[in-house]
Amino acid sequence: MPFIELDVLNNKVDGILGIDLGTTNSLVALWREGRPEILRPADGNGQPLQDARIPSVVHYPANETPIVGRNARARGIEDPERTIFSVKRFMGRGLADCTDDLASTPFAATENENGLIRFSIDERGETPQEISARILHHVWENAGVALGMLAPRRAVITVPAYFDDSQRQATRDAARIAGLEAVRILNEPTAASLAYGLDSKNHGTVAVYDLGGGTFDVSILSIEDGVFRVLSTSGDTHLGGDDFDRALVETALDELRERIGLEAAREPAFLQTVRLAAERCKIELSRVPEADLHVVDVARGLNWRRTITRADFGDLISPWIERTFDACRRALADAKLTPADIEDVVLVGGSTRVPVVRERVTEFFGREPHAGLNPDEVVALGAAVQGHVLAGGTRDVLLMDVTPLSLGIETMGGAVSKVILRNSPVPAQATDGFTTYADNQTGIDFHIVQGERELAKDCRSLGRFKLSGIPPMPAGLARIAVRFLLDADGILTVTAKEDSTGAESTIEVNPMHGLADDEVEGMLLESFAHAKEDFDQSRLANLKVELGTMLKACRTHLPSVVDELDPEARLDLEEAVAAAEAARTGDELAAAQKARDELERASLPLAAILMDSVAKRALAGKNLDEV
Numbered sequence: 001m002p003f004i005e006l007d008v009l010n011n012k013v014d015g016i017l018g019i020d021l022g023t024t025n026s027l028v029a030l031w032r033e034g035r036p037e038i039l040r041p042a043d044g045n046g047q048p049l050q051d052a053r054i055p056s057v058v059h060y061p062a063n064e065t066p067i068v069g070r071n072a073r074a075r076g077i078e079d080p081e082r083t084i085f086s087v088k089r090f091m092g093r094g095l096a097d098c099t100d101d102l103a104s105t106p107f108a109a110t111e112n113e114n115g116l117i118r119f120s121i122d123e124r125g126e127t128p129q130e131i132s133a134r135i136l137h138h139v140w141e142n143a144g145v146a147l148g149m150l151a152p153r154r155a156v157i158t159v160p161a162y163f164d165d166s167q168r169q170a171t172r173d174a175a176r177i178a179g180l181e182a183v184r185i186l187n188e189p190t191a192a193s194l195a196y197g198l199d200s201k202n203h204g205t206v207a208v209y210d211l212g213g214g215t216f217d218v219s220i221l222s223i224e225d226g227v228f229r230v231l232s233t234s235g236d237t238h239l240g241g242d243d244f245d246r247a248l249v250e251t252a253l254d255e256l257r258e259r260i261g262l263e264a265a266r267e268p269a270f271l272q273t274v275r276l277a278a279e280r281c282k283i284e285l286s287r288v289p290e291a292d293l294h295v296v297d298v299a300r301g302l303n304w305r306r307t308i309t310r311a312d313f314g315d316l317i318s319p320w321i322e323r324t325f326d327a328c329r330r331a332l333a334d335a336k337l338t339p340a341d342i343e344d345v346v347l348v349g350g351s352t353r354v355p356v357v358r359e360r361v362t363e364f365f366g367r368e369p370h371a372g373l374n375p376d377e378v379v380a381l382g383a384a385v386q387g388h389v390l391a392g393g394t395r396d397v398l399l400m401d402v403t404p405l406s407l408g409i410e411t412m413g414g415a416v417s418k419v420i421l422r423n424s425p426v427p428a429q430a431t432d433g434f435t436t437y438a439d440n441q442t443g444i445d446f447h448i449v450q451g452e453r454e455l456a457k458d459c460r461s462l463g464r465f466k467l468s469g470i471p472p473m474p475a476g477l478a479r480i481a482v483r484f485l486l487d488a489d490g491i492l493t494v495t496a497k498e499d500s501t502g503a504e505s506t507i508e509v510n511p512m513h514g515l516a517d518d519e520v521e522g523m524l525l526e527s528f529a530h531a532k533e534d535f536d537q538s539r540l541a542n543l544k545v546e547l548g549t550m551l552k553a554c555r556t557h558l559p560s561v562v563d564e565l566d567p568e569a570r571l572d573l574e575e576a577v578a579a580a581e582a583a584r585t586g587d588e589l590a591a592a593q594k595a596r597d598e599l600e601r602a603s604l605p606l607a608a609i610l611m612d613s614v615a616k617r618a619l620a621g622k623n624l625d626e627v
């Protein structure tokens with residue numbers, strides 16, 4: 001019997017929201033149909049947003065109503081002078097408590113008669129509570145959009161375990177100003193533990209390891225008859241994933257400074273390009289054992305890449321991981337415990353997705369951490385669990401089933417694109433984008449597979465279906481969304497939909513049908529045994545597809561600009577094309593990689609001429625569609 005009741009007359013949803021009011025991002029969840037669920041507003045296409053995080057950012061346009069969330073963050077990049085980030089750092093504090101943090105805010109700050117901070121924004125003055133209230137109100141509105149009706153006004157709101165009374169009171173005040181009732185202020189680590197159902201233990205000791213973008217927190221909790229107590233906390237307010245990015249940025253700059261000069265390598269726009277490349281590489285490394293750190297700057301004719309392995313990355317970030325353990329040792333010492341006393345370890349924060357972080361945490365505590373839930377979402381999920389309990393609901397069984405094997409789709413070239421990852425809590429859904437490979441291709445065959453191996457032929461085949469009715473267009477332009485929905489009963493529904501016509505096709509399969517536990521285990525073991533070889537094969541398959549696309553682009557564009565290329569560059573390009581063609585039919589990863597890099601380098605002059613001619617024609621008054 002679902003707990004949620006639709007109040008038809010008032011069109012509102014009952015229940016108590018769980019809100020993770022974060023420093024960088026906020027998130028909202030609600031208990032629905034027997035489990036906590038992240039409320040995801042729809043994207044432009046009516047699909048629920050995969051990344052439901054709402055930036056905790058407020059932008060103040062001159063003489064207009066402030067803007068909150070994603071739009072505020074976008075404006076903040078262009079107009080930092082009128083935008084406030086990280087307001088959580090000021091909640092319930094006085095000027096003297098946070099001189100360092102104040103240096104990075106755009107607004108002048110004064111103190112009111114109660115010793116609390118007040119920011120001056122034009123003629124307006126706003127306290128951190130009022131600014132947080134804007135964020136909370138926006139989060140509440142988003143919840144309503146996701147629910148399709150009025151969201152509950154009662155909420156459990158989470159705060160760091162180290163928040164003192166006045167910081168907690170400030171959070172309550174923010175809720176009140178936003179028109180919400182904070183029925184409970186809950187510690188973030190407690191929320192994360194609730195999300196994993198640790199409250200069902202009679203007694204135990206838990207370590208919550210929270211590594212985000214800019215901060216690290218560790219908390220040691222005890223559980224007695226389902227009640228959590230914070231034994232100690234420690235951390236570092238300036239340690240996190242941003243440091244990992246910086247380590248990669250330095251690696252790139254070591255070489256790039258020589259290429260483009262010291263001055264150019266200091267330009268903010270260039271540094272931003274490198275920083276984004278670093279974060280992309282880092283995130284990719286959480287998925288695959290090696291990834292390219294790839295910096296492109298066409299204006300400078302720069303196309304630089306370097307392959308980073310997980311081992312390289314592990315060495316780079318090791319000092320920061322070590323610092324998190326210094327904090328862990330302090331927290332344990334304060335609680336008069338050793339790592340061996342910890343029975344459960346819970347991971348929170350986006351940076352705990354880094355595999356080497358997980359490995360080192362496992363080593364440090366001598367046990368596997370809980371990691372089945374999305375570490376960005378556990379705090380909001382746990383707050384929703386608490387909301388459910390406070391609303392009088394019960395939770396008999398732990399409904400935290402996970403899917404034991406990844407589910408994915410075979411891609412061009414025989415590799416597998418995993419859509420729902422192993423260990424995702426059920427129900428789960430995810431969407432992946434596909435496109436056509438040939439010009440005027442009107443149909444695509446989809447092959448759904450299960451398993452951890454990288455090539456479709458080594459995975460278990462679950463079914464095939466076809467999407468037809470794609471309107472003829474050049475290769476790569478069609479946009480096809482393939483949505484995987486794994487319901488609570490374990491039935492997988494896969495739907496492919498073409499954007500422009502809405503043409504759609506669906507298949508339903510049962511991934512666990514005829515699959516015994518020991519077979520699952522066998523498939524996992526096999527995937528570990530073949531990890532390296534699989535990775536190489538999948539990389540080769542993808543490289544061949546990439547080479548095909550690049551060769552096609554060269555053949556299309558070369559004839560029209562061949563006269564403008566200087567003879568040396570032309571010869572160079574022709575050689576690279578020939579090598580790429582050979583590599584595409586060969587079976588060697590290193591050769592394919594080299595051919596791809598060579599072709600990329602040799603085609604830069606071609607790209608520059610093409611860009612130039614587009615720009616010239618645009619300047620001549622034609623619009624780009626006519627070019």
Ligand code: ADP
Nearest residue numbers: 024025212213214241242283286349350351353
């Ligand atoms: P905060 O608590 O500071 O708001 P989050 O918990 O949202 O931060 O974590 C953000 C950090 O997590 C960023 O540094 C981001 O680059 C990193 N991150 C997000 N996803 C991944 C991933 N898949 N692999 C590695 N790092 C990731």
Ligand code: MG
Nearest residue numbers: 022210212349
């Ligand atoms: Mg966080």
